[in-house]
Amino acid sequence: MNPRFTNRIAAVTGAGSGLGRATAIGLAQEGARLLLFDRDEKGLAATASECPGAVCVVGDAASAADVARAEATARRELGLVELLVPAAGILGPAKPAIELEEEEWDRLFAVNVKGPGLAARAFIPHMREIGHGAICMFSSTAGLSGSPFLSAYSASKGAVALLTRSMALNHAAERIRINCVCPGTINGPMSEASFALAGDSEARDARAATMRARIPAGRFGEPEEVAAAVLYLLSDAAGFTTGVALPVDGGRLA
Numbered sequence: 568m569n570p571r572f573t574n575r576i577a578a579v580t581g582a583g584s585g586l587g588r589a590t591a592i593g594l595a596q597e598g599a600r601l602l603l604f605d606r607d608e609k610g611l612a613a614t615a616s617e618c619p620g621a622v623c624v625v626g627d628a629a630s631a632a633d634v635a636r637a638e639a640t641a642r643r644e645l646g647l648v649e650l651l652v653p654a655a656g657i658l659g660p661a662k663p664a665i666e667l668e669e670e671e672w673d674r675l676f677a678v679n680v681k682g683p684g685l686a687a688r689a690f691i692p693h694m695r696e697i698g699h700g701a702i703c704m705f706s707s708t709a710g711l712s713g714s715p716f717l718s719a720y721s722a723s724k725g726a727v728a729l730l731t732r733s734m735a736l737n738h739a740a741e742r743i744r745i746n747c748v749c750p751g752t753i754n755g756p757m758s759e760a761s762f763a764l765a766g767d768s769e770a771r772d773a774r775a776a777t778m779r780a781r782i783p784a785g786r787f788g789e790p791e792e793v794a795a796a797v798l799y800l801l802s803d804a805a806g807f808t809t810g811v812a813l814p815v816d817g818g819r820l821a
């Protein structure tokens with residue numbers, strides 16, 4: 568297959584682990600030049616080691632100042648960013664919504680909802696200068712249907728799906744496409760953390776079995792399978808696709 572992103576500049580937040588890392592590596596393998604952003608310096612360095620020429624910025628995706636620093640670094644060291652993947656996200660506390668502390672609400676929505684909004688605000692001006700661009704946000708199956716285990720997380724990811732659709736309407740005429748993926752349960756640290764919230768190892772295994780039983784494909788997904796969907800949505804092949812929330816979930820929401 569011909570590389571789809573040769574010399575195109577992409578920014579990925581949450582690039583230090585899991586799905587952001589798999590997306591960054593996939594983009595690098597197809598020729599993109601990358602700005603990688605994460606609060607975890609070590610994780611970022613591990614990803615960068617697989618993405619030749621990548622520029623790293625350590626910071627908080629919920630901080631406008633940190634995101635502005637990433638934007639300025641990208642402009643200075645790489646050029647104009649055409650592709651954006653705001654993947655940074657947190658699970659938040661596994662408590663019923665009525666039990667969340669105010670700071671827990673604030674942090675969850677600051678990272679999961681304000682974060683992609685800040686990233687889009689920082690990089691859409693680059694896309695306007697180029698004359699086109701594409702963003703792929705990270706919602707979740709929990710953003711399209713309710714989650715009994717993670718009600719506030721589910722609400723934050725529902726917000727991402729509608730941020731995606733609304734922003735797609737804002738920017739379609741500027742040739743800036745905005746879509747999101749809605750991963751189901753994907754093997755990696757975040758899913759492990761969500762199972763662990765169930766309690767001891769027996770409860771954790773039971774939670775994992777419950778989650779697996781809901782997936783028609785009979786298995787959890789792999790980060791590379793989500794990255795493949797993200798790369799499609801960013802690619803020219805998806806040139807008439809905007810405002811879409813694409814489940815990547817082994818049929819869970821079918």
Ligand SMILES: NC(=O)c1ccc[n+]([C@@H]2O[C@H](COP(=O)([O-])OP(=O)(O)OC[C@H]3O[C@@H](n4cnc5c(N)ncnc54)[C@H](O)[C@@H]3O)[C@@H](O)[C@H]2O)c1
Binds near residue numbers: 580610626629705755
């Ligand atoms: N893994 C899944 O099963 C799954 C399912 C649905 C949706 N998602 C979503 O996919 C995205 C990626 O998840 P993942 O599985 O790769 O998780 P992960 O925990 O493996 O990686 C998340 C990365 O984001 C970084 N991060 C978190 N908060 C940050 C902040 N405030 N500033 C900067 N960096 C920050 C972390 O350091 C980490 O490197 C998230 O938005 C998540 O909600 C994941």
